[in-house]
Amino acid sequence: MRLLLTNDDGIHAEGLVALENIAKVLSDDLWICAPEYEQSGASRALTLSDPVRVRKLDARRFATSGTPTDCVMLAISELMEGAKPDLVLSGVNRGANLAEDVTLSGTVAGAIEGMAMGIPSIALSQTGWPTGNDDIFAPSERFAPGIIRKLVETGWPKDVIINVNFPARPVDEITEVEVTRQTFRDINVRHAEKRTDLRNREYYWMGFRQERSSPAAGTDLKAIYDGKISVTPLHIDLTHLETVHRLKSVLGGVPPKA
Template sequence: MAWPLDHSKARILISNDDGFYAPGLQVLVRIALSISDDVWVVAPETEQSGAGHSLTLRRPLQAREHQPNWYSVNGTPTDCVLLAVNLLMKDKRPDIVLSGVNRAGNLAEDMTYSGTVSAAMEATILGVPAIAFSQEVIDGEAADWTPAETYGPDLLRRILKQGFPSDTLLNVNFPPVPANQVRGIRVTNQGKRKNGDDIMEVIDPRGAKHYWIGHMQSMRPYAKGTDLQAIDEGYISVTPIKMDMTDTVTLTELQRAFSAESANG
């Protein structure tokens, strides 16, 4: 990919994990159409939140065309991007993939579960630049999409002008405040927080036990420079995520240890 990308001629693929009819998908379509007319949508037909980077292998998939270049797929976000890039758009691959806008943030360890981020991961693996977008919400309140609607187009233009490495995706989160209260943009590290999921046990009318997995418990204060701190303080968070997860420090230490063991043997 040559940067800067001429966004006026860019072919954009949009997917998500909230499903084909999700309001956040419509927000992202409007953001994409503000910079290009060549916009495709290939999204799951139903919500796939928490699907992670899962791939459907045990049953066939269907891609239903709703209007030209708009498809729903009975699979995961990963399935959608894979089908779009390798089949539906094979005559001219997308220049960039945008995933979201997810209802609720994808911060810290959320990224390992997120279908929104995983759609961007799949695009990156396929050699297509990708950005995941999420709108943080306050529990129990309706999503306020104005931060994404207001700042998304300019943010996207700036990213396409700057560019980023081929083995990296960008994870963008908007804070849960009205657009006029957004304090700016921060480029952040991936945060860490206590995995304090509350598991609720319930009994159905036939006496069988069922379990609900609750939300992660955010433990303040957040580390400086993280996505969690940025969102908590009313900033848009942009986090570069590298696909190569090799721990290079440990790699060197293990190589040294096994080399020494071989020499002593």
């Protein structure tokens, strides 16, 4: 396979090294295009008002001043010589991309852009911090190649990406993969912390509280809480069909008068 690797943590991120190690198990035809600097939380942002600079690091490795979406679009349409990639891998993100956070994730967005350009795409994220003597990305590097191989053999619809999250557990304690659905937390974990700089001016630092929700069985959050690898098929169609059918009965046809 010809593989395109990207991320949102930047060209120098440890997770990109882990992704290269994963990809080398699968192929020797690897191309890399990642942001010059961290773009966490960039979601599907496309750079429209500024030029995007590309820095060529070697024959198949590029860094851009843009977002993960910019990187994938440029790599496929401009930078990769010869054939398009057979698969886009985005990650390995340092931190999970679960529940409603997938709509904020630059890692997931990189995979979505690959899908939008007709390439099967997988997002990979690693939960938590090092456990014992394990490197933080040890679970990803150990289990991702086999999961990716099985996914490619099986295939999935063209309008779907695969979102894979690895738990923060020692490798020998991870014994199960679960195919899950995306959920929504029953608590709000995002917050802004108010701080003061050295000139006594106020500013805010955005972040996430480390609080657990109470997810249902079969969801991405519950699988990670239980120490399982979560594999979630996602698609970009956000239409709520039940509400579409309900609203058609009151808004269909002639527009209502004021």
